[in-house]
Amino acid sequence: MSLLQANNLTRIFGGLAAVSDVSLEINENELIGLIGPNGAGKTTLFNLLTGVYEPSAGTIELNVNGKMKSIGGMAPYAITKLGMARTFQNIRLFKNLTVLDNVKIAMSKNIKYGALTAILRLPKYYEEEAKIDKLAWDLLEVVHLTEKGNELAKNLPYGEQRRLEIARALATEPKILFLDEPAAGMNPQETKDLTVLIRRLQKQFGLTIILIEHDMSLVMSLCERIYVLDYGKCIASGNPEEIRNNPRVIEAYLGEGAEC
Numbered sequence: 155m156s157l158l159q160a161n162n163l164t165r166i167f168g169g170l171a172a173v174s175d176v177s178l179e180i181n182e183n184e185l186i187g188l189i190g191p192n193g194a195g196k197t198t199l200f201n202l203l204t205g206v207y208e209p210s211a212g213t214i215e216l217n218v219n220g221k222m223k224s225i226g227g228m229a230p231y232a233i234t235k236l237g238m239a240r241t242f243q244n245i246r247l248f249k250n251l252t253v254l255d256n257v258k259i260a261m262s263k264n265i266k267y268g269a270l271t272a273i274l275r276l277p278k279y280y281e282e283e284a285k286i287d288k289l290a291w292d293l294l295e296v297v298h299l300t301e302k303g304n305e306l307a308k309n310l311p312y313g314e315q316r317r318l319e320i321a322r323a324l325a326t327e328p329k330i331l332f333l334d335e336p337a338a339g340m341n342p343q344e345t346k347d348l349t350v351l352i353r354r355l356q357k358q359f360g361l362t363i364i365l366i367e368h369d370m371s372l373v374m375s376l377c378e379r380i381y382v383l384d385y386g387k388c389i390a391s392g393n394p395e396e397i398r399n400n401p402r403v404i405e406a407y408l409g410e411g412a413e414c
Contacts, residue, residue, distance in 0.1 A: 159179050161213045172198040175212070200334055205225070206230055209226050212226070240333070253310065260323070312340070316336055349372055380392065
């Protein structure tokens with residue numbers, strides 16, 4: 155079932171088309187890769203799909219309760235409420251809050267008590283906070299950070315900060331999870347562990363996952379389908395084998411006339 159569709163998506167900055175006439179279709183429970191050379195427009199496309207940027211042209215539709223709903227130009231928080239969450243290329247944690255609190259903050263849309271209940275510390279407040287606490291600890295267990303729950307986020311090693319970002323995204327209960335270079339800066343063992351984690355998250359939570367990644371071994375081993383951008387345009391799409399042998403993709407990465 156089609157979950158997300160973008161048609162002829164374009165974003166222009168001061169006359170430069172960072173994304174130009176890109177169309178894609180993402181189906182339920184797929185694991186999709188988005189690759190391309192530096193500056194190809196990958197993160198800009200993520201920003202369009204998740205509401206950070208408004209499209210200059212084109213449409214974005216999300217399947218909401220069985221009907222395709224236009225989300226182009228909607229605010230990121232509104233898109234998150236509809237079931238889309240993301241991590242960022244540059245880690246964006248609340249570094250002076252605990253690991254646990256970073257996850258709890260992402261659960262704000264699930265709070266079922268009002269301001270007065272919180273101020274007066276009525277029983278409903280403690281009941282809901284206990285539920286949120288448990289859910290947050292459960293997510294930290296999923297990403298193997300339970301023992302770090304009470305530490306400040308800034309004190310985590312780089313790879314663990316990446317996993318915390320994923321836990322925080324999961325806390326919003328997404329249908330689609332966007333991962334922007336999740337393996338960036340990781341050593342080979344951390345990348346291997348991340349690959350296992352992403353596969354497990356997809357199955358455990360029934361997620362559709364779209365990831366930008368420069369580590370081709372991770373992309374080729376993990377993704378079912380891949381879209382390739384170059385200079386803001388989609389130059390190829392297909393399964394890993396098709397992408398690996400596509401002449402346009404080889405040229406984009408290695409230069410015109412390259413041989414493999």
